[in-house]
Amino acid sequence: MTIIKMNDVKYLVVLSMIIISVLSAREPKQITLANQGTIAGMYITRFRTKRIVAYVGIPYAQPPIDFRRFAPPEYTDLPSWEGLRNATIYAPDCMQNDPKREDIQHPLNKHDELFTKLLEAQMEEPRKKEYSEDCLYLNVYVPDDFKVEGYPAMVWFHGGDFVRGSPNSVNPFQLVLKQKVIFVSVAYRLNIFGFFSTLDNEAPGNFGLLDQVAALSWVKNNIESFGGDPDNVCIFGHDAGAVSVGLHLLSPYSSGLFQKAIAMSGNVLSPETVNIARKEIITVDKVASAFSCFRKPTFQLLDCLRRVNFQALLDIGEPLATWKPIVDTGFSNITQPFISDQPSKMFNDEVFSPVPVLTGYTNMEDGLLLDKGEDSGISQREFDIMREEVILSDITVDNSSCFTNQHHIQDAVEFFYKPIPPTTNETILRKQFLDFYTDKVYGATTYQLAKFISKHAPVYLYRFDLKPFSDVANEGIPDWIAVPHNFDLIFTFGLPYLALPEDFNKWDYRDKSISEIIMKMWTNFAWYSNPTNSGVIIQWDTFEVERPGFFIIDRQNFTMSTPATVNYKAFEFWTDFYPKVLEIGTKCCKEVQDDSGADSVFAQKIFKNIVALYLVLTILS
Template sequence: MKVKTDLKVEGYPTMVWFHGGNFVRGSPNAINPFQLVLKQKVIFVSVAYRLNIFGFFSTLDNEAPGNFGLLDQVASLNWVKNNIASFGGDPDNVCIFGHDAGAVSVGLHLISSYSSGLFQKAIAMSGNVLSPDTVNIARKEIITVDKVATAFSCFRKPTYQLLDCLRRVNYQALLDIGEPLAEWKPLVDNGFSNISLPFLTDLPSKMFADEIFSPVPILTGYTNMEDALLLDKDGSEDSGISQREFDVMREEVVLSDITVDNSSCFTNQHHIQDAVAFFYKPIPPTTNETVLRKLFLDFYTDKVYGATTYQLAKYISKHAPIYLYRFDLKPFSDVANDGIPDWVAVPHNFDLIFAFGMPYLPLPEDLNKWDYRDKSISDIIMKMWTNFAWYSNPTNSGVIIQWDPFEVEKPGFFIIDRKNFTMSTPETVNYKAFEFWTDFYPKVVEIGTKCCKEVQDDSSANMTRINRYLHFGLLIYFILSLIN
């Protein structure tokens, strides 16, 4: 009797974790995956990658193209592809997932040719590659190279001598002096090297719009108050924000989107600010500082997290299933909420409590401090996340919950809260705000900054300016109809 030896033995799904930390800090050991692995039967791989100046400094040429931290992640994916079967994993069922900067990394792997084919699905938590300023561009990085050379008393050119000088600097000095010199993060490195391919050929927004990405199933979302703790004033419940603070902070966020060098365009910047202020002004007017605080958080969360998640889903859903969630569930256990004001719902990092089974991993003195409900909810979240790793569907097995994939005609978010786990409705998710940020706002910015990007002769300048204001007026009329 012959025994077949060419049968493929399938292993467990492999979940490859990219830690957060804004690309300047963090550790692969910060998360304990014990409960996830034990209960859900997956292979877990946590990746160490270069951070800070070591991971993201670039000389903008062959000598140091940059994105070394991301290339470390690619090296880990290649290692998993070649070796994970020896550990019981399936090299053809790899799910990359990450949080914060790790989630941005996941998005970048979707559009990089280096990563293509090395994973089959992806989970991005509390971070989005389409959020503002996720990557740097060469025009701005030229200043960084000059700053680094000056800070360490190195010759700026030729760049091989600059690197030779930096290599002689103590590593701790590089970190201590180098970190504040720039916002260290991924870089569009197209054209830097003639001996290697770029990791990132264009801005992520442009690549997704041009449909240059790996069409794999995705699960992604955010918490309902990601950055709330930044507004916490000494833990005071009554520490709201004034109307003045509200206006200044909102204007600063919008101003970061307007990259112009011509100061004569200041009036047009006011038009852009007015459009955003109109959409988010309190109705009826109020001086209640706690109401204004909530309104600012809604504005910021909608813009940075909600709208970018919504936009990513519109790109991906044409080619692969994508499941969206919003985490509204605050832990029941006092030990988890210690030091967190009652007005803060679910801030950054609090989704990790449930996704990694932290209620089961307390210190001995805290064994009885975790509420049984948090343990039960953690079991469900871990099951859904690993269901996705197994089957590309979070509710495929062992969970009797409805979680529909996103569709442009039916743009659902899965809402995770204390009362129930349900699909979103227009009452629970502000879809108009998402459309404002993804469709209308870019048009306002384009019109508001257009004069800064054009060279015109004097004979046509006045008529062009009139046409421009007429066009802007039509856009303002559109926003009124959108809101009403």
């Protein structure tokens, strides 16, 4: 029997305190980056004992300024430095205008406004908004412990309709701390800076997407130095970030740089996801005219545009077009295209990277766009007019003199979606319109994407029906709205755990528990390509054409879908029957078919026009 004397106990206590003090005082590991130099990071700490390591503002390509403006990112020769570089200050965001609700060109939607307010409420002080053309930087967040096996890297592409957004807006602290993954957030060029194209070899376009490829290449070459596994990279995005994920599945530039993909509330198969050259000729003319540049030859046009002040380029150039990716086939005889064809055609021809995919949407993505600030529904007249406008956007063609059998097409949709039995209840009609819109825009494209990919790789689909229990998260959201756009990210990033100390009790314990489960499933997918592989006893089946299934996340429980919870017949209507109706109804003036994946889904700007029409009808009534 060993007897420990009091002096020994005191010695052990003092020794333990010294060890704890030494460990807490140690600096984060310095990282040496290939062909660049050495960086020092910082700790991000909560409640003194919980912390992760962050290395922020790391350049992954040369600054896209001067002669590099409107050019692919240069990342074969990376920025380098002597000595130790502090990676402790966030870089400015890429050039963009501050969003305002009154912005006519790109208004700030209510769901973006409310979610931004929620994010900012969890910061000790508001982050200063800084913008720069020199913006190709990324942030790396790493667990603060030691592990033999390499961590998976989750590379995040932010949303914002390709015209705005920041890699610094989400806080991955809880995700990294609890789930032991490396989180990388990437800045990429936006609006005219990222997506202007001269439609030839001089400036093919898609520079924002090529920036993302440069970042993925950097991750491939450096993530092992942070403790990550370069052969286990999961690309991860929301909104335009999710569309980016879909385009990386298709592009030869991205092939081999990632092993799995998560796309949330955005789908590459939506129409107008990508521009086509013949519709962008006028954009080049507008840009040349706006800055008094010679239109041709294009090398002179670019020389002129590269001398324009960056703020003037943004202020005058951004409103000239809808900036987004473009099908760039035939633009260059030197390099291969980033997007060689319409996305639906490429998926149909099986020209994509067959990696595991997790994707889905919320059940009222755009519900807040119909919120008038009072709990009132829509009339039958409003329902009919808005539905007809939605369908009209699918059958509008360039040749205004051609004939379309619009009534035939409209009647088919009305027949499928008219309430049975008939009703004048405006609340029911509002729900009916949102079901119609969500089925068409989000459900059908998600279903179609799964049908394409599931032949070659596991696909996990979800629909997020779970509205937070906490009042703080539902502030400004009417009771009739379930889960609007962005609000699934509350759980994905563990927001209930990130509140300031004075707000911590404002979050319902149920939201905290659910957030733990969601984070575990998403990171399970990053680790193992299966969201329920470890730590959760939940059934989430892969999608199969013969047995299609969505994982339904709601307040009652998490279960696989049934015909009672998911309208599969509606998805088949939009992906199979409706395109045939369109084909017949527009046969007389059929031109080269623009992409639509499900040939049925329309861009959000169309819906905004419908909302404007809805408000006019409300005023008139």
